[in-house]
Amino acid sequence: MLRNFRLSALLGVAVFAFAGTAYSQNEQFVPMNGYWVGPYAAGGSGIFGGFIDYMNMINSRDGGINGVKLTYEKCETEYNNARGVECYERTKKRGPTGASLVHPLSTGITYSLIDKGTSDHIPIVSIGYGRTDASDGRVFPWVFPLITNYWSQNTAKIKFIGMKEGGMDKLKGKKIVNIYHDSAYGKETIPVLDAQAKKYGFEVSHIPVAHPGNEQQAQWLQVRQIKPDWVILRGWGVMNPTALKAAAKIGFPRTKIVGVWWSGAEEDVIPAGDAAKGYIAAAFNVSGSNYPVVKEIEKFVYAKGKGEMEDKSRVGSIYYNRGVVFGIVTTEAIRTAQEKYGKGKPMTGDQIRWGLENLNIDDKKLKQLGATGFMQALKVSCMDHEGGGSVKFLQWDGAKWNTITDWITSDQSIVRPMIEESAAKYAKEKGITPRDCSKEG
Amino acid sequence: MTAGREIGRPILEIDGVSLAFGGVVALQGVSFDVREHEIRAIIGPNGAGKSSMLNVINGVYHPQQGTVAFKGRKRRNVDPHEAAQQGIARTFQNIALFRGMTVLDNIMTGRNLKMKSNFLQQAVYWGAAKREELEHRAKAEAVIDFLEIQHIRKTPVGRLPYGLQKRVELARALAAEPELLLLDEPMAGMNLEEKQDMSRFVLDVNDQMGTSIVLIEHDMSVVMDLSDRVVVLDYGRKIADGTPDEVRNDRGVIDAYLGVAH
Amino acid sequence: MQFFFEVLIGGLLAGVMYSLVALGFVLIYKASGVFNFAQGAMVFFAALTTVGFISMGAPFWLAVALALLAMVALAFFTERVVLRPLVNQPQITLFMATIGLAFFIEGIAQLTWGANVHALDLGIADEPIEWLIGNTGMNISKFDLVASGIAAALVAVLAVFFNKTRTGRALRAVADDHQAALAVGISLQRIWVIVWMVAGFVALVTGLLWGARNGVQFALTFLALKALPVLILGGFESIAGAIVGGLIVGASEKLAEVYIGPHVGGGIESWFPYVLALAFLLVRPEGLFGERRIDRV
Ligand SMILES: Nc1ncnc2c1ncn2[C@@H]1O[C@H](COP(=O)(O)OP(=O)(O)O)[C@@H](O)[C@H]1O
Ligand SMILES: [Mg+2]
Secondary structure (H helix, E strand, C coil): CHHHHHHHHHHHECCCCCCCCCCCCCCEEEEEEEECCCCCHHHHHHHHHHHHHHHHEEEEEEECCCEEEEEEEEEECCHHHHHHHHHHHHHHHCCCCCCECCCCCHHHHHHHHHHHHHHHCEEECCCCCHHHHHECCCCCCCEEEECHHHHHHHHHHHHHHHHCCCCCCHHCCCCEEEECCCCCHHHCCCCHHHHHHHHHEEEEEEEECCCCCCCCCHHHHHHHCCCCEEEEECCCCHHHHHHHHHHHCCCCCCEEEEHHHHHHHHHHHHHHHHCCCCCCEEECCCCCCCCHHHHHHHHHHHHCCCCCCHHHHHHHHHHHHHHHHHHHHHHHHHHHHHHHHCCCCCCCHHHHHHHHHHCCCCCHHHHHHHCCCCCCCCCCCCCEECCCCCEEEHHHHCCEEEECCCCCCCCHHHHHHHHHHHHHHHHHCCCCCCCCCHHCC | CCCCCCCCCCEEEEEEEEEEECCCCEEEEEEEEEECCCCEEEEECCCHHHHHHHHHCCCCCCCCEEEEEECCEEEEECCHHHHHHHEEECCCEEEECCCCCHHHHHHHHHHHHCCCCCCHHHHHHHHHHHHHHHHHHHHHHHHHCCCCCCHHHCEEHHCCCCCHHHHHHHHEEEECCCCEEECCCCCCCHHHHHHHHHHHHHHHHHHHHHHHHEEEEECCCHHHCCCCCCEECCCCCEEEEECCHHHHHHHHHHHHHCCCCC | CCHHHHHHHHHHHHHHHHHHHHHHHHHHHHHHHHCCCCCHHHHHHHHHHHHHHCCCCHHHHHHHHHHHHHHHHHHHHHHHHHHHHHHCCCCCHHHHHHHHHHHHHHHHHHHHHCCCCCCCCCCCCECCCCCHHHHCCCCCCCHHHHHHHHHHHHHHHHHHHHHHCHHHHHHHHHCHHHHHHHHCCCCCCHHHHHHHHHHHHHHHHHHHHHHHCCCCCHHHHHHHHHHHHHHHCCCCHHHHHHHHHHHHHHHHHHHHHHHHHHHCCCCCCCHHHHHHHHHHHHHCCCCCCCCCCCCCC
């Protein structure tokens, strides 16, 4: 299937892939606007592989959600804004109730869709990317940067470093270098880091790497000059393995490099070979196929000769599992909506928005889903469209990612005011009157 | 006369060749032949179609009508490199040497078709390729000696004076050991001494190697001295064909050269 | 001062790697006057094919040989399907065709070998040389040194090939004067196939070295971006220019990043070489070693 799809994508032909057998009114349509070709295909194919496999598992095992079959259609965005918008337009009216929600899987496409989703009444869900200040649901009712955002993650990262140093008070006088992708995405955490540097008394230097980042000698020679205690890696694509290689070149210990989750997949470390050993990255989902939820996918999808991943060894990888998290969040939001608006009925965008805003995946639910330890508990609200904010830290041992911490929570005392301030500014610019959350039900 | 100078059967037969570029007619129903070991001159005023004729012979231009037969084989659309394979070499009116390369390298390109080692052998520069290179190098050196250009063997061609460049171009053509040699104004722009040298070389080539030669030349005294027979073109048509003496006394030729309106 | 030299040497070594990419462009441009947009895609394709065969269990050298075969096939394909039908078309048409070719090659590469990223281990550690650190305090990677050596060897091999063999001479002849080359019996089609084969070989070496450096992944196609300023500096037709241009770009961009970058917010490495190249272009439009062509009037 994937092979065919790639071929069709090459020829510029859309592929219609319905998970359900026959078309009926009792379906819930989910667009799969992702990327299976081009520079970022490794991430796109992994995440959408896990996502689609999870939905197919729900169809196959449970017969859908309370009898409502999940259907989907793939559309190739090539991680390109214009194509992302095209895909959105093409798929927004499919199925009996239109697109349930959309995962743009690109911060750029997310930005391009905020206005459209808001006026079309289609929720924009961005998990682990997108617009951080959209966590303020009063200003962004249709945007859900769920689970965790870059700012939260960054405070957790400093906490982790503090833990390693033997307490937050030990951070005083320490040197941290922030090597970042020279883009909006890369620059996003500079203010949070600066705020924390002030609070804890460490010294932070920000060193940019120009896109694509396949040459970093200059940056790492600077690191060598600075002699930091820790390096934070905020990379993307080829910049990640190149950074690890360059660190090895100057002899900087990889165990003192902490990356963001877009620097923390197998695809980010494997190309670096041995140079990646010992490197640590934040994660909002773990790696490994030893979780009941992944086992269920293997049993109900792969054992039946189906499944999205051509290379089955990628099942259980970071990207794949992240896609499973996308699947869980999506289906649970639909389920939550059905509980209010009618079990066994396809839900509209408005109803799913309510489902997302009232999503509550607690530990008990996680256990039911077979995802204990796989992802964190999540409670979304009108005020808080993030709903989680914790990360685990993983360490690469040369062959796999090992989880080295439990969920480490973010420091909302730093993050929340920044989010509210930024969202309020956006509301003012756009002339949006923030919702009064006490009136939402 | 030596054996080489014995004029034989036609080696090249041009039959009713017409060539036009859009509206410009360069050649119109031209027919003539070139015999083995002969020096055949083509003369005519500027724009008469002389160079176009050479270009037809070695396949740069493809005539709209008529045929060209080389060694009895009729052909219509050959490519220049096929013509070269069949044994036709040439020089150009506006020197077309490889300016960045040395004289020796330029001449070695003339040996191109005679060399047999394949690309892979050369890629690793195996013994066979190396040996072959040396053999052909010797042939090239012989041509260099013949044309008396030993002293500039290693000089990049772009740095040579015009007269010498013309000579190098002849050397490159000779290196291919052609059966038919096409020379487009080989003496244009030369002083008297250079012209005499060049004339001597052309005669020697014809004499010692037995090569058939088609020569375009403006200097009538050179034409009279060198050629066995002369074709005269004017406005793309053949207006005369014969020995130098016959042509010199032809009324039409005299008119054409004096610019009498037709 | 020691830091300065460290940056400088690191930059020069990186520059050699840029030269390697530029070299592929130069070869094709010299022989056919075409700016081959697909060179980056060829680097990616060659490296991916090698690791693809390795992951299927082939020993390293066999995988390299098979990848080389694939590049040869690609050369024949390109000549037959792209170049031959477009002969005598304006250069811009050929350039556009190579853009199409780039997409085609990238597509075929991912279609055949999947979207996965791979590590490539050439068995040369990418680590600082202890001895140098001990004796000079300078941090130079062993891999970079070896890679430079390989690049130098490749250039030497190409130089011999170009200067001492018939085909090399024919390549130079075609580059110099199409007309005259045809007249001495050189077949343009054959030369094109050969030059694309040689460019494919260079792409393979480039892909292996860069792949070992940063992993074998789609981003290898971005290397073309690094080659462009090198080409502007060195001239599109000069092998020597590609080498010297690469060294200049490598050294200057590193020095600029380290010494100017911090004052302007950094990240200047990506555009600095272009500014340098453009400034240079104003002074010497034909590049470092390019021949100044005076059109006959
Ligand atoms: N490639 C060409 N394109 C258009 N016209 C041409 C071309 N080559 C020659 N001609 C024209 O054909 C005519 C004959 O030219 P040419 O053969 O060069 O004459 P000659 O060599 O006798 O001076 C001239 O009018 C010339 O302009
Ligand atoms: Mg002429």
